[in-house]
Amino acid sequence: MEPVKVGLLGLGTVGGGTVSVLTRNAAEIARRAGRGIEIAHAAAREYKPEAIDGIGQIGQIGDDAFAVVEDPEIQIVIELIGGYSPARELVLKAIENGKHVVTANKALIAKHGNEIFAAAQKHGVTVGFEAAVAGGIPIIKALREGLAANHIEWIAGIINGTGNFILTEMRDKGRDFADVLAEAQALGYAEADPTFDVEGIDAAHKLTILGSLAFGIPLQFDRCFTEGISKIDAQDVAYATELGYRIKHLGIARRSAGGIELRVHPTLIPERRLIANVDGVMNAVLVKGDAVGPTLYYGAGAGSLPTASAVVADLVDVVRALTTDPTNRVPHLAFQPDELADTPVLPIEEVETAYYLRLSALDKPGVMARIASILGDQGISIEAIKQKEPAEGESHVPLVMLTHRVVEGQMNQAIAQIEALDSVTEPVVRIRMETLSG
Amino acid sequence: MEPVKVGLLGLGTVGGGTVSVLTRNAAEIARRAGRGIEIAHAAAREYKPEAIDGIGQIGQIGDDAFAVVEDPEIQIVIELIGGYSPARELVLKAIENGKHVVTANKALIAKHGNEIFAAAQKHGVTVGFEAAVAGGIPIIKALREGLAANHIEWIAGIINGTGNFILTEMRDKGRDFADVLAEAQALGYAEADPTFDVEGIDAAHKLTILGSLAFGIPLQFDRCFTEGISKIDAQDVAYATELGYRIKHLGIARRSAGGIELRVHPTLIPERRLIANVDGVMNAVLVKGDAVGPTLYYGAGAGSLPTASAVVADLVDVVRALTTDPTNRVPHLAFQPDELADTPVLPIEEVETAYYLRLSALDKPGVMARIASILGDQGISIEAIKQKEPAEGESHVPLVMLTHRVVEGQMNQAIAQIEALDSVTEPVVRIRMETLSG
Numbered sequence: 071m072e073p074v075k076v077g078l079l080g081l082g083t084v085g086g087g088t089v090s091v092l093t094r095n096a097a098e099i100a101r102r103a104g105r106g107i108e109i110a111h112a113a114a115r116e117y118k119p120e121a122i123d124g125i126g127q128i129g130q131i132g133d134d135a136f137a138v139v140e141d142p143e144i145q146i147v148i149e150l151i152g153g154y155s156p157a158r159e160l161v162l163k164a165i166e167n168g169k170h171v172v173t174a175n176k177a178l179i180a181k182h183g184n185e186i187f188a189a190a191q192k193h194g195v196t197v198g199f200e201a202a203v204a205g206g207i208p209i210i211k212a213l214r215e216g217l218a219a220n221h222i223e224w225i226a227g228i229i230n231g232t233g234n235f236i237l238t239e240m241r242d243k244g245r246d247f248a249d250v251l252a253e254a255q256a257l258g259y260a261e262a263d264p265t266f267d268v269e270g271i272d273a274a275h276k277l278t279i280l281g282s283l284a285f286g287i288p289l290q291f292d293r294c295f296t297e298g299i300s301k302i303d304a305q306d307v308a309y310a311t312e313l314g315y316r317i318k319h320l321g322i323a324r325r326s327a328g329g330i331e332l333r334v335h336p337t338l339i340p341e342r343r344l345i346a347n348v349d350g351v352m353n354a355v356l357v358k359g360d361a362v363g364p365t366l367y368y369g370a371g372a373g374s375l376p377t378a379s380a381v382v383a384d385l386v387d388v389v390r391a392l393t394t395d396p397t398n399r400v401p402h403l404a405f406q407p408d409e410l411a412d413t414p415v416l417p418i419e420e421v422e423t424a425y426y427l428r429l430s431a432l433d434k435p436g437v438m439a440r441i442a443s444i445l446g447d448q449g450i451s452i453e454a455i456k457q458k459e460p461a462e463g464e465s466h467v468p469l470v471m472l473t474h475r476v477v478e479g480q481m482n483q484a485i486a487q488i489e490a491l492d493s494v495t496e497p498v499v500r501i502r503m504e505t506l507s508g
Numbered sequence: 509m510e511p512v513k514v515g516l517l518g519l520g521t522v523g524g525g526t527v528s529v530l531t532r533n534a535a536e537i538a539r540r541a542g543r544g545i546e547i548a549h550a551a552a553r554e555y556k557p558e559a560i561d562g563i564g565q566i567g568q569i570g571d572d573a574f575a576v577v578e579d580p581e582i583q584i585v586i587e588l589i590g591g592y593s594p595a596r597e598l599v600l601k602a603i604e605n606g607k608h609v610v611t612a613n614k615a616l617i618a619k620h621g622n623e624i625f626a627a628a629q630k631h632g633v634t635v636g637f638e639a640a641v642a643g644g645i646p647i648i649k650a651l652r653e654g655l656a657a658n659h660i661e662w663i664a665g666i667i668n669g670t671g672n673f674i675l676t677e678m679r680d681k682g683r684d685f686a687d688v689l690a691e692a693q694a695l696g697y698a699e700a701d702p703t704f705d706v707e708g709i710d711a712a713h714k715l716t717i718l719g720s721l722a723f724g725i726p727l728q729f730d731r732c733f734t735e736g737i738s739k740i741d742a743q744d745v746a747y748a749t750e751l752g753y754r755i756k757h758l759g760i761a762r763r764s765a766g767g768i769e770l771r772v773h774p775t776l777i778p779e780r781r782l783i784a785n786v787d788g789v790m791n792a793v794l795v796k797g798d799a800v801g802p803t804l805y806y807g808a809g810a811g812s813l814p815t816a817s818a819v820v821a822d823l824v825d826v827v828r829a830l831t832t833d834p835t836n837r838v839p840h841l842a843f844q845p846d847e848l849a850d851t852p853v854l855p856i857e858e859v860e861t862a863y864y865l866r867l868s869a870l871d872k873p874g875v876m877a878r879i880a881s882i883l884g885d886q887g888i889s890i891e892a893i894k895q896k897e898p899a900e901g902e903s904h905v906p907l908v909m910l911t912h913r914v915v916e917g918q919m920n921q922a923i924a925q926i927e928a929l930d931s932v933t934e935p936v937v938r939i940r941m942e943t944l945s946g
Contacts, residue, residue, distance in 0.1 A: 091657050091799045101724060101847035102656045102839070200654070206800035208654025216638070216646025218540045219529050219820030286539060344806060347785060361529045362644035362807060362817035368782060369803035379800035382657030390838055398831045401540070409539035 073106030074389050077138035077169075078128070079160060080150035081117035084174050084201070087374030088148060088381045093124025099382065103389040107382075113138045139164040146388055148381060149173040158182050165189045165197070172384040174201035174377055180275035180291040183282075187402040194396035198384030203276040204229050204353045206376030207369040208383065213283040213357065214404040220359030222284040224324040226337075226506055229276045231351035231371045232260045232267035233299050233319040237336075238349040240307045241316060247302055259351055269298035270319065270334040277321030280355070281332045284323055285413065286405035290332070293415035297335035306428060306499060309470050310338050313454065315426075316346040317501065329414040331421050338426045338472075338503040345506065356506060364506075419479040424453070424503040427473065427485075430466045432493035438469070441488055448484040450476045466495060472503060511544030512827050515576035515607075516566070517598060518588035519555035522612050522639070525816030526586060530823075531562025537820065541827040545820075551576045577602040584826055586819060587611040596620050603627045603635070610822040612639035612815055618713035618729040621720075625840040632834035636822030641714040642667050642791045644814030645807040646821065651721040651795065652842040658797030660722040662762035664775075664944055667714045669789035669809045670698045670705035671737050671757040675774075676787040678745045679754060685740055697789055707736035708757065708772040715759030718793070719770045722761055723851065724843035728770070731853035735773035744866060744937060747908045748776050751892065753864075754784040755939065767852040769859045776864045776910075776941040783944065794944060802944075857917040862891070862941040864910055865923075870931035871898050871905045879907070879926055886922040888914045904933060910941060 078085060092099065092107055100106045110129040119125045132138075139147055139160050147164040149171060151157050157178050164171050166189070173179065179186070179199050190197045200210045204227065213222070228234050232254055239250040251268065254260035266272045274294040282289050299319045310317050315338040324331040339346050344366055348354040353371025358364050370376035391399055401407060431437045438457075445452060456470040473481075485498045516523060530537065530545055538544045548567040557563045570576075577585055577598050585602040587609060589595050595616045602609050604627070611617065617624070617637050628635045638648045642665065651660070666672050670692055677688040689706065692698035704710045712732040720727050737757050748755050753776040762769040777784050782804055786792040791809025796802050808814035829837055839845060869875045876895075883890060894908040911919075923936045 087799070095657060095659050095798070098659055098724075099657060101843045104836075104839075104844045206797075207803055208650050211649060211654045212646050215825060216649045216821055217817065218824040219533060219537060219817045221533050221536055286536075344782065344785060347782060359644075359817060360533070361525070361813040361820075363814055365645055365805070365807035367803070367805060370801045375799040376801055379655065379657045379797060382799075383654055386656040387653060390836060391832070393833045393836045394829070395831045398542075398828060400828055401542075405539045406542045 071105045073108040074145055074392070075108055075110035075143050076385065077141060077144035077147045078109050078112040078150070079135045079138060079148065080152070081112060081114035081122060082150065083374045084377045084381065085114065085150040086122040087378030088150065089125060089128065090123040091375060091378045091382050093127050099386060103386045105389055107385055107389060110143055111138045111141050135160050136163065139167060139169065144169060146170045146172060146385060148385070149175060150381070152177070154178060154181060161186055162189055165193050165195055168193055168195060170195045170388045172198040172381055172388065174381055176202040176272070176275040176279065180278040180289055183279070183289040187407065190402065191407055196388055196391070196399055197402060198388060199279070200384050201377050201380035203279050204355055205369065205371040205373065206379040207353060207355065207367045207371065208380070209280070209355045209367050210283065212367055213280065214400055217357060217359050217362060217365070218404070220361045222325070223358045223360060224322065225280050225284055225355060225357050226345065226504065227277065227280065227321045227355035228318055228345065228348050228353050229321050229355065229371060230267055230273040230319060231353055232264065233273070234348070234353070235259050235351045236268070237299060237302070237317055237319060240302070240304060241311060244304060244308065246304050247300060268300050270296040273319065273321045273334045277323055277332055277334055280321065281323035281330060283404045285325055285330050286403065286409065286411050287330060287413055288410050290415050293332060295333040295335070295418040299336050302336055303499070306501060309428065309456070310426065313456070313472065314341050315339060315503070316341050318346065322504065326416065326422065328420055329416040332415050333418060333421060336501050338501055339506055343506050419482065420477060422475050422477050424475045425473045425481060426501040426503050427471045428499040429469050429488060429494055430496040431469050432465060433460050433467045434493070437493045440491060440493070444487045445473070445484050448476070448480045450474070450480065450484055509543045511546040512583055512830070513546055513548035513581050514823065515579060515582035515585045516547050516550040516588070517573045517576060517586065518590070519550060519552035519560060520588065521812045522815045522819065523552065523588040524560040525812030526588065526819050527563060527566065528561040529813060529816045529820050531565050537824060541824045543827055545823055545827060548581055549576045549579050573598050574601065577605060577607065582607060584608045584610060584823060586823070587613060588819070590615070592616060592619060599624055600627055603631050603633055606631055606633060608633045608826045610636040610819055610826065612819055614640040614710065614713040614717065618716040618727055621717070621727040625845065628840065629845055634826055634829070634837055635840060636826060637717070638822045639815050639818035641717050642793055643807065643809040643811065644817040645791060645793065645805045645809065646818070647718070647793045647805050648721065650805055651718065652838055655795060655797050655800060655803070656842070658799050660763070661796045661798060662760065663718050663722055663793060663795050664783065664942065665715070665718065665759045665793035666756055666783065666786050666791050667759050667793065667809060668705050668711040668757060669791055670702065671711070672786070672791070673697050673789045674706070675737060675740070675755055675757060678740070678742060679749060682742060682746065684742050685738060706738050708734040711757065711759045711772045715761055715770055715772055718759065719761035719768060721842040723763055723768050724841065724847065724849050725768060725851055726848050728853050731770060733771040733773070733856040737774050740774055741937070744939060747866065747894070748864065751894070751910065752779050753777060753941070754779050756784065760942065764854065764860065766858055767854040770853050771856060771859060774939050776939055777944055781944050857920065858915060860913050860915050862911055862913045863919060864908070864939040864941050866906060866908050866937040867926060867932055868904045868934040869907050870903060872931070875931045878929060878931070882925045883911070883922050886914070886918045888912070888918065888922055
């Protein structure tokens with residue numbers, strides 16, 4: 071059978087990796103897909119041909135991405151440009167032209183996925199986006215197909231490798247955030263502008279996608295709560311370790327009584343959990359289903375070849391299903407498009423979680439009682455307290471507490487009252503905490 | 509749309525779980541699959557109706573399994589009887605009648621899968637067997653679809669929960685094999701006859717399937733090397749721990765220069781690996797692909813609801829693809845049926861691995877030199893040696909060694925020569941060792 075002709079937009083890190091994988095594993099991929107896959111037309115503004123194995127296999131390389139999506143020979147378009155625009159216009163045009171699309175663009179899917187999937191449905195094509203979440207880990211497939219029997223209860227994922235590298239180094243070596251960030255930038259793990267990674271925006275894009283797949287709700291990136299790791303202090307990393315916990319930057323999607331929680335924030339988790347031992351740039355997603363219980367998916371969440379692995383897996387999926395009746399394909403968001411629910415995404419104030427608190431309090435009688443009484447009045451019970459020795463010549467002592475679960479709004483009130491105390495001089499440090507069991 | 513009518517063979521642990529999951533998650537499953545799924549006809553010799561949630565939802569329950577596979581109303585047959593016969597005859601008859609099949613039967617697939625898949629291809633139906641390996645973990649889907657871009661290098665899996673529970677208890681509590689086995693039997697984790705689990709036969713069934721999916725070879729259960737954990741001694745568990753390793757009962761499938769390795773045996777692995785921390789009855793499969801690198805899949809490998817999760821996921825897959833052209837479905841063994849390779853499965857003598865050796869040698873000058881020279885003559889280099897103190901009044905000392913990688917045939921010769929020494933009185937204990945990196 072004739073090879074399937076594919077168009078490729080972007081020849082950067084992931085684009086180059088995709089060319090390499092399709093070239094070096096061409097025979098094996100064809101044995102799996104039932105047909106060869108040929109990159110007939112690629113477009114890139116600038117690229118380094120010498121850095122791409124198999125570049126010579128590409129039929130035609132130009133600089134006009136729209137020429138690729140208009141090329142009548144092309145059946146599948148791979149979008150690896152990234153960003154919102156012109157990626158959105160290109161993808162929509164490809165769909166309008168009846169082409170299937172494969173993309174690694176998490177920002178695009180998180181923000182414009184509803185529009186894109188509606189267009190794909192209208193035109194009877196598939197949009198694959200396995201590479202948009204957790205790189206080479208087939209987590210989209212697991213949620214959309216492998217766990218299709220389950221009522222998903224929650225998901226907790228380490229879905230940004232840069233952040234996990236920084237937190238791992240901080241813990242292993244007692245280093246400061248800024249120090250490790252500089253090293254991550256030097257190693258190429260972090261961008262010159264690290265905001266997307268360390269402030270959790272990249273993770274929020276991915277979590278938005280995971281949340282929709284798990285709970286059958288439309289993509290709602292704007293409603294995802296996002297808190298970064300740039301304010302994590304070395305002493306909190308050390309106290310967490312002392313208490314038997316690790317701090318991980320988690321994306322958490324949870325179904326609760328009032329709605330769906332979508333939140334990215336630093337989180338204390340028990341060190342014995344498998345996911346607490348996912349270190350360095352690696353990613354992992356823990357999914358709790360009512361039938362299957364906890365399952366975990368681990369692997370490289372970024373990088374040229376791992377991301378290309380997911381891109382090409384989507385290509386194989388599309389090729390294997392090329393002749394399939396469009397209404398009988400796996401739905402983009404796991405649930406049939408007319409079966410999405412309007413369950414609300416909860417504001418963070420309505421989310422319930424446990425907390426790690428650190429405050430700096432005057433070391434005198436009655437202070438602790440006052441703090442405990444504020445917490446008690448807000449219905450917050452304390453699970454553990456550690457009072458540290460005051461530093462030489464200091465009148466304030468660090469006080470570390472772990473609380474039981476409470477609604478965030480209550481905690482906000484308690485913290486405001488604690489910070490209003492004369493005996494408490496610095497802002498209260500608050501890190502959310504999850505057991506990831508049950 | 510009308511619900512899809514399904515037939516169910518077997519109402520035991522997994523059959524009951526399947527009924528429960530289909531009942532309690534009926535609405536969510538239909539929102540995903542696009543149609544309801546109805547168990548219209550079930551057959552079981554004996555079962556406990558009061559133990560099965562949703563038993564009342566089944567259209568008709570009889571004791572004749574062949575009546576189900578002959579029922580013209582049934583589009584999909586779920587085989588949860590287990591064993592070779594009559595499961596094989598029932599599955600083949602269902603296929604002949606044009607019905608799709610979903611099964612959790614690892615023994616059946618490992619031994620008769622080639623015949624069954626050929627029949628399915630001939631009749632244009634699908635046989636789903638996700639539940640046959642690692643229970644609820646969607647590892648079949650990951651290998652067959654999620655990692656389809658990769659040249660798979662190796663797989664290492666903890667794929668028998670009973671064995672992992674026993675080894676975990678032995679390590680955590682310093683207990684003996686027999687003692688923990690008795691407890692596992694009391695807890696219901698191990699069968700009255702534990703041979704299938706502790707001697708590795710169950711794991712070999714599963715590994716055979718994983719190996720075919722990874723490397724595109726026909727199923728060859730008879731060629732899988734199998735060694736159980738019943739001879740693992742508490743002192744070896746303790747020495748392994750001292751050396752920074754854990755002993756796990758692994759199924760390993762590896763592509764090497766001469767062919768494919770398929771082997772189930774106790775294995776020392778570095779304690780820092782994530783899979784080394786998979787404890788108790790949990791399963792995990794580590795897959796190394798050339799593009800994606802290492803990925804790991806973790807979850808419950810057995811039990812009523814976790815296994816049902818995989819059975820129902822297969823059902824949803826079949827329902828979603830009911831109208832699909834049979835030649836454009838995901839191939840049963842990941843590779844197109846006419847693209848399977850005849851790469852040989854290597855005999856264990858040709859497999860290369862590192863080793864943990866423990867011998868009991870006379871504590872006198874020259875003995876160590878003699879042993880080292882035997883190993884050296886066979887081209888075996890020693891990575892570490894620990895000589896333990898002789899027990900009070902003993903003239904023999906336990907000598908523990910870790911070797912570099914060597915072909916098993918060479919190691920067999922070295923061990924035979926060492927055991928022939930006058931100064932070595934007991935058989936040499938040999939446990940294979942893998943770093944699971946690279």
